[in-house]
Amino acid sequence: MSEQQQSEMYVAREKIHPREVKGPFQHLRNLAVVVLLGIYYGLPWLQWDDRQAVLFDLPSRQFHLFALTFWPQDFVYLALLLIVAALSLFFFTALAGRLWCGYACPQTVWTEAFIWMERLTEGNRQKRLRLDKAPWTRKKILRRGGKHLLWIVFALFTGFTFVGYFTPILELGQGVMQLSLGFWEWFWLLFYSVATWGNAGFLREQVCIYMCPYARFQSAMFDRNTLIISYDEERGEPRGGRARKADPKAQGLGDCIDCNLCVQACPTGIDIREGLQYECIACAACIDACNGVMDKMNYPRGLIRYSTENAIAGKPARVLRPRVVVYAVLLLAVLAGMGYSISQRVPLSIEVLADRNVVYREVDWATIENVFTVRILNKDRIAHDYALRVDGLEGIEAFVQDDRIRVGAGSTDSVVVRVQVPRDKIDGPGQPFQLRLESLQDPDVHVTNTARFNGPRD
Amino acid sequence: MASLSNGQDERKRRLLQRYGTTVWPSFLVAAVASVVFFGNIDPETLQVQTLPEWNISRLGGYTIGFFMFWGVGLASSILCLILQKMGNRPT
Ligand code: SF4
Ligand code: SF4
Numbered sequence: 001m002s003e004q005q006q007s008e009m010y011v012a013r014e015k016i017h018p019r020e021v022k023g024p025f026q027h028l029r030n031l032a033v034v035v036l037l038g039i040y041y042g043l044p045w046l047q048w049d050d051r052q053a054v055l056f057d058l059p060s061r062q063f064h065l066f067a068l069t070f071w072p073q074d075f076v077y078l079a080l081l082l083i084v085a086a087l088s089l090f091f092f093t094a095l096a097g098r099l100w101c102g103y104a105c106p107q108t109v110w111t112e113a114f115i116w117m118e119r120l121t122e123g124n125r126q127k128r129l130r131l132d133k134a135p136w137t138r139k140k141i142l143r144r145g146g147k148h149l150l151w152i153v154f155a156l157f158t159g160f161t162f163v164g165y166f167t168p169i170l171e172l173g174q175g176v177m178q179l180s181l182g183f184w185e186w187f188w189l190l191f192y193s194v195a196t197w198g199n200a201g202f203l204r205e206q207v208c209i210y211m212c213p214y215a216r217f218q219s220a221m222f223d224r225n226t227l228i229i230s231y232d233e234e235r236g237e238p239r240g241g242r243a244r245k246a247d248p249k250a251q252g253l254g255d256c257i258d259c260n261l262c263v264q265a266c267p268t269g270i271d272i273r274e275g276l277q278y279e280c281i282a283c284a285a286c287i288d289a290c291n292g293v294m295d296k297m298n299y300p301r302g303l304i305r306y307s308t309e310n311a312i313a314g315k316p317a318r319v320l321r322p323r324v325v326v327y328a329v330l331l332l333a334v335l336a337g338m339g340y341s342i343s344q345r346v347p348l349s350i351e352v353l354a355d356r357n358v359v360y361r362e363v364d365w366a367t368i369e370n371v372f373t374v375r376i377l378n379k380d381r382i383a384h385d386y387a388l389r390v391d392g393l394e395g396i397e398a399f400v401q402d403d404r405i406r407v408g409a410g411s412t413d414s415v416v417v418r419v420q421v422p423r424d425k426i427d428g429p430g431q432p433f434q435l436r437l438e439s440l441q442d443p444d445v446h447v448t449n450t451a452r453f454n455g456p457r458d
Numbered sequence: 459m460a461s462l463s464n465g466q467d468e469r470k471r472r473l474l475q476r477y478g479t480t481v482w483p484s485f486l487v488a489a490v491a492s493v494v495f496f497g498n499i500d501p502e503t504l505q506v507q508t509l510p511e512w513n514i515s516r517l518g519g520y521t522i523g524f525f526m527f528w529g530v531g532l533a534s535s536i537l538c539l540i541l542q543k544m545g546n547r548p549t
Binding site for chain 1: 474475477478479482483486490493494497498500515516517518520521
């Protein structure tokens with residue numbers, strides 16, 4: 001890319017102060033902001049039984065999600081969850097364009113929240129623009145200072161909440177009060193606060209324009225039936241100012257009165273009338289702004305509206321396209337699989353490790369013995385006693401120190417198991433056999449692992 | 459849209475663009491990599507096996523791991539940026 005092209009791509013602009021607009025889409029967006037932030041800030045405070053309902057307990061490597069507890073052994077669910085997230089993003093993007101960007105992306109949501117605080121302290125768009133240019137008077141210092149104070153407190157609370165997903169938030173709160181948090185907790189609290197403050201307070205739309213990978217590759221999921229925000233050029237052009245009572249047809253004008261409100265409302269500072277641009281985060285602020293103007297002019301609404309390329313070209317719009325169906329089917333399949341396997345999950349897992357030093361031992365002339373360590377993970381929320389059984393080789397027998405293997409709720413334990421097989425039943429090393437562990441309290445709780453028995457070659 | 463007003467804006471834009479193509483993507487990749495890596499590997503066992511004389515908590519282990527991933531990604535992104543710049547020189 002030449003220098004010149006670069007400078008064309010990255011056109012200089014002053015800080016964008018989006019104009020506040022009112023309208024159904026902005027109500028929806030505000031609602032999304034309130035709901036999403038409410039969930040974010042509220043969730044860690046929720047208790048379930050006697051612990052935090054949602055807690056990624058990193059120090060003990062468990063993840064609590066309401067009644068469920070996941071362990072590192074359940075990593076597959078995390079992987080599936082990432083796949084589900086990616087597929088949903090594909091699905092919704094194909095269907096409705098950048099819904100995510102406009103309504104749900106944390107970048108947008110926190111930016112909105114920060115703009116509210118800005119509006120509260122520095123006033124509306126005109127006031128803010130004037131304040132930017134004003135000399136540093138007492139009033140400016142107060143307003144600016146107030147804004148930053150609000151931002152910083154909010155950012156710190158955001159960082160605190162973030163760490164609260166990883167350390168029990170009540171303890172965390174006490175730790176903060178008594179200044180007794182561990183180093184790493186402080187570190188993440190401040191790191192996340194600074195990131196929030198920087199991204200939502202300063203970088204804002206520049207994250208979307210310069211940094212976000214999704215913004216760059218979302219167009220690959222678009223097709224001619226994807227919902228986009230568009231300006232009806234046919235109807236709007238030629239644009240131009242006019243008196244409210246004037247008949248635009250007589251003046252040879254389209255419906256766009258060139259008031260520039262759509263540009264002022266745009267949080268990324270683009271002019272939607274120039275066509276769909278990758279900077280557009282589909283926030284629909286321009287729609288609301290323009291509809292307001294259309295109402296005032298007594299023109300029909302929808303000069304800027306949600307539409308599709310096909311609809312604009314006057315072709316029939318289709319919702320169910322192959323790619324949408326494919327994404328949907330994949331998504332449902334993964335979700336169903338995940339739900340099923342979670343419901344079938346047994347709260348027990350074992351790992352069978354052979355003794356590394358001694359491959360096999362001859363107990364007497366007729367019997368060969370292998371020693372295994374069985375690591376038992378009781379993922380349940382009650383203690384269990386387990387019985388161990390071996391199977392799969394003729395005459396195989398297992399001996400454990402205690403007949404009852406008791407493992408407490410949510411803990412691990414290792415038992416040494418001596419497995420014996422008659423010599424004449426062995427042919428060669430690496431014979432597979434099954435080791436089965438079953439709870440005495442609940443016969444549904446059982447697992448079977450395959451291990452290998454080693455003996456001499458004849 | 460505003461036109462190129464002065465050199466300062468231009469520099470700020472460049473800076474942002476560089477930030478956007480290095481720091482940010484490597485951050486995202488590091489986040490995913492940490493989840494995948496530490497989902498499977500316990501930093502405590504790593505520490506016990508490799509640096510037994512150090513005393514690093516699990517949380518510390520995750521943090522160090524995350525920043526290591528980020529650092530590696532960042533280094534690669536920066537190299538990319540430099541190489542790509544040189545590739546633009548007319549030959
Ligand atoms: S462009 Fe990226 S950062 Fe911006 S709103 Fe969309 S997903 Fe979020
Ligand atoms: S062009 Fe309209 S929908 Fe797109 S970002 Fe700007 S205001 Fe939002």
